[in-house]
Amino acid sequence: MAAAQNITSFSLDKKTQFELVKPSKPTPSEVLSFSTFDNDINLQIPTPIIFVYQATTINSSPNAQPDPFSLIKKALSDVLVYYYPLAGRLRRNSQGKLELTCNANGVPLLVATATCHLSSLRYLEGIDFQIANQFIFHSPPLDDDGDYPLVLQVTKFSCGGFVIGFGMSHSVCDGFGAAQFFRTMAELSKGKIEPTVKPIWERERLLGKITDNPLELFANKTPLATSPYLPTSDILHECFYISDETIKRLKESLVKESEVADSNDDETCFTTVEVLGAFIWRAKFRALNLNKDGKTCFSLTTGIRKLLDPPLPEGYYGNAFSSSVVELIGSDLNEEPLSKTVKLIKKSKQDALSEGYIEKAIDTLETRISVQNAKLEASGAIMVLTDWRNLELLEDFGFGWKAVSIVAMPWDMFGYVDLCFLLPPSRLDPSMKGGVRVLVSLPRPAMAKFKQEMDALN
Numbered sequence: 001m002a003a004a005q006n007i008t009s010f011s012l013d014k015k016t017q018f019e020l021v022k023p024s025k026p027t028p029s030e031v032l033s034f035s036t037f038d039n040d041i042n043l044q045i046p047t048p049i050i051f052v053y054q055a056t057t058i059n060s061s062p063n064a065q066p067d068p069f070s071l072i073k074k075a076l077s078d079v080l081v082y083y084y085p086l087a088g089r090l091r092r093n094s095q096g097k098l099e100l101t102c103n104a105n106g107v108p109l110l111v112a113t114a115t116c117h118l119s120s121l122r123y124l125e126g127i128d129f130q131i132a133n134q135f136i137f138h139s140p141p142l143d144d145d146g147d148y149p150l151v152l153q154v155t156k157f158s159c160g161g162f163v164i165g166f167g168m169s170h171s172v173c174d175g176f177g178a179a180q181f182f183r184t185m186a187e188l189s190k191g192k193i194e195p196t197v198k199p200i201w202e203r204e205r206l207l208g209k210i211t212d213n214p215l216e217l218f219a220n221k222t223p224l225a226t227s228p229y230l231p232t233s234d235i236l237h238e239c240f241y242i243s244d245e246t247i248k249r250l251k252e253s254l255v256k257e258s259e260v261a262d263s264n265d266d267e268t269c270f271t272t273v274e275v276l277g278a279f280i281w282r283a284k285f286r287a288l289n290l291n292k293d294g295k296t297c298f299s300l301t302t303g304i305r306k307l308l309d310p311p312l313p314e315g316y317y318g319n320a321f322s323s324s325v326v327e328l329i330g331s332d333l334n335e336e337p338l339s340k341t342v343k344l345i346k347k348s349k350q351d352a353l354s355e356g357y358i359e360k361a362i363d364t365l366e367t368r369i370s371v372q373n374a375k376l377e378a379s380g381a382i383m384v385l386t387d388w389r390n391l392e393l394l395e396d397f398g399f400g401w402k403a404v405s406i407v408a409m410p411w412d413m414f415g416y417v418d419l420c421f422l423l424p425p426s427r428l429d430p431s432m433k434g435g436v437r438v439l440v441s442l443p444r445p446a447m448a449k450f451k452q453e454m455d456a457l458n
Contacts, residue, residue, distance in 0.1 A: 005322065010116035012134050012155070020106030024077040025106050027084035034098040034171065036366045037319035043170040044098075047178070048136045048153070048409040051393070052123050053401040055160030066400055067113045067161040069154050072137030073263035075189035075226075075397075076107060083181055083199050083317075091146030096373060098171055101145060104122065108140040110153040114270075117159035124407050125426055129237045132407055136165040140336060144295045161401065170319070175319030176303055179391040185286035200315035202257045205308075215357070225285075225294025225330045227380035229443035235417065236447045237410040237439070240454050241425070242276070244434030250275050250457065258339035270342050273300065273387050273422065278341040280420060280438060281383050281441065283453035285333055287446040288380045288417075292330040299323045299384045300349060304358050322361055323384075324352035335437040378415025389436065394427065404428050408439055416441035 032179050053068070080087045088102040112135075121127060124135075137153035149172045153165035184195040221330050255268045255276055281298045290296060305312040311318055320342070326344045333341060351357060386450045394403040405426035421439040425432035442450055 003288050006058065010114055010121070012114050014112040014153075015110060017071070018108045018110040018137065018140055021080070021087075021109045022082040022104050022106040023071055023077045023084055023087055024074075025081045027081060027087070028102055029104070030102050032085055032088075032100040032102060032201060033203060034100070034112075035203040035318055036208040036362050036369065037206055037321070038171050039098050039364060039373070040094055040319075041369075041375050042413060043319060045170055045412055046138075046167040047170045047177075047411055048138075048165065048167045049393075050124060050132060050135050050142055050407040050409065051164040051166060051182070051403065052118065052405040052407065053162050053164070053397055054118065054123065054404045056400055056402055067399075068156055068401070071189055072152070072154050072164065073109060073399070075185050076109065078180070078188045079185040080104075080107065082184065082195055085201065086150045086168075086172065086181070088149065089143055089146035090149050090171065100149065100172070103145065105143065105145065108137065108148055108151045110140075110151075112153060112155040113336070114155055116157060116158045118157045118163075119159065123161075123404055123426070125405060127407065129410060132174050132388035132409060135163050136167060136409060138167075141319065152375045154379045164397075170411075173317045174303075174321055175386065175388055175391050176305070177377060178342065179393050180315070180317050183392065183395050186397050189397050197315050199317050200313045201318070202313065203318050205312060205316070206318065206320060206362060208364075210367050210370055211359075211360070211363040214234055214367050215360050221294075222295040222329060224379055224381040225290035225292075225296050227288040227290050227443070227446070229288060229445050230378055230380045230417065231415075232443045234444045235410075235441050236444050237416070237441045238447060238451075239423075240438045240440065240451075241432060242337050242436045242438060242454075242457060243432060246457050247272055247276070247434075247436065250279065254339045254342055257337050258343065258450040270339075270346070273385070274342050274345045274391075275434065276422065276438070277345055277385050278338055278347035279382040279457070280385070280440070281456065282333055282338065283381075283450055284383055284420075284440070284442070284446075285330060286453055287442060287450035289446070289449075290330050290381055292334060294330050294381060296325040296328055296330050296333055297308075297382045298345060299330075299382065300345065300352075301384065302353060304353070307353055307355060307358060309355055322352045376418075378417035380417055382414070382418045383420055383456060384414060384418055385420050385422065389422055389424045391424075393424070402427075410439070417443065 085100050087104050135155050137151045149169045151167045156162045304322045326348045396403050423437040425435045
C-alpha cells in the first residue's frame with residue numbers, strides 16, 4: 001500500500017549563504033579521468049537522498065545536544081582528506097569526456113532550521129515529496145571551474161534531531177560508493193582517526209574499447225509499446241510499503257504456480273527482487289495502458305565489484321554495475337503466468353553476471369557513447385529497477401543521534417517514469433522489518449491504476 005502523506009505545517013529557515021567545506025589537511029592537486037560507466041551522460045545527475053536522525057535520550061533537552069551542523073562540518077572536512085576528489089569540480093573536456101579537477105575548492109554545505117519536532121513529521125515517513133524537497137540543497141550557484149560533485153544541507157529540528165540532504169553526482173559514484181563515503185563520514189564523526197575502508201579511484205579498471213560486435217541488449221525488433229499518458233510533465237511520485245509477510249505469500253504463490261505449469265521444473269527458488277520486479281513491471285505496464293502488441297523491457301542493475309578477475313579493490317567507489325535485460329511482447333507480460341516472467345528475470349540475472357558478458361557490456365557502452373552520448377527520456381515501456389536494500393545506508397552519526405530512516409527522492413533519470421527503487425524499511429516501524437519500500441514515478445492518470453495493482457498484493 002502507499003504510505004500515508006503527512007501535511008503537518010512548519011516553517012523552515014534556510015541561511016542565504018552556504019559554506020564551502022574544504023579538506024582539513026592538504027590534498028593532491030590533479031585532474032582525474034573516469035570509467036566508461038561514469039561517462040554515460042544519463043548518470044550525470046544529482047542523486048538526492050535524505051538521512052533522518054533521531055535525538056537520543058542521553059541528554060535531557062535539545063539544548064544539551066551538541067550542534068549537529070558543527071559535527072557534520074568537521075566530519076565532512078575530515079572525510080574529504082580521503083575523498084578529496086569530491087572537493088573538486090566536475091566538467092566535460094573538449095572530447096566530451098568527464099574530468100574531475102582536484103583543487104580542494106570545497107563542498108557546499110547549507111544549514112537550515114525547522115520549527116517543529118521530527119516526530120510531528122513522522123520522521124519524514126510518507127512525507128509529500130514537494131515538502132521533502134525543502135530538505136535538499138538543489139541549486140547552489142555555478143562554479144566557474146565546473147559542477148559540484150557533492151552538496152549537502154543539514155536541517156536542525158526543535159527536538160534536537162536533524163536530517164542531512166545529500167546530493168552526490170551519479171557520475172562520481174554508484175549507490176555502493178555513496179554508501180561507502182557516507183559510512184566513512186559517520187565513523188569519523190564518532191572519533192575514528194582514519195577510515196576502515198580507504199577510497200580508491202582506479203577508474204581505468206572499467207574502461208571499455210570500441211567494438212564492431214556490441215551486445216544486442218534489445219534483440220527483439222518489435223517497436224516499443226506506447227502509453228497514451230506520455231510524454232507529460234505531470235508526474236506523481238509515490239512510495240509503497242510491502243511487508244515481509246506479503247513478500248513471502250507472493251513467493252509461495254509463484255512457486256506453486258511454477259510447479260503446476262512445469263512439473264519437471266526443479267528451479268523454484270525465487271528471490272525478493274525477482275518476484276517484486278516481475279510484479280511491479282506488470283503493474284506499471286497495466287497502469288500506463290501500454291499497447292499489448294508492443295514490446296516492453298525490464299532491466300535490473302546489479303553490482304559487479306567482486307565478479308571481475310581480479311575483483312575491484314574494496315575501496316572502489318565509482319559506478320560498477322551490470323544490467324540484465326528481459327524483453328516481452330506486452331500481451332505476454334500481461335496474460336502469461338507471472339511465474340514465467342520471474343524465471344526470465346532469474347535467467348537474465350545469471351547471464352548478465354558472467355565475466356564475458358560484463359566485459360562486452362562495457363565495450364558496448366563505450367561504443368554507444370562514442371557515437372552518441374544521448375540522454376534517454378521516459379518511454380513507459382522500459383522499467384529499470386535498482387535495489388538499495390543491502391547498501392547499509394543507515395549509519396548513526398556522532399554519539400547523540402540514531403539513524404532511523406532514509407528518504408530516497410525521485411531522480412531525473414529516464415524521465416523519472418522508467419526508474420524504480422527498492423528501498424529498506426524505516427527502523428521506526430517494527431512491523432516493516434524485512435519489508436520493502438518501492439519508489440515509483442508515473443503520469444498522474446496512471447498512478448490510481450498502479451495503486452489498485454499494488455493493493456492486490458495485500
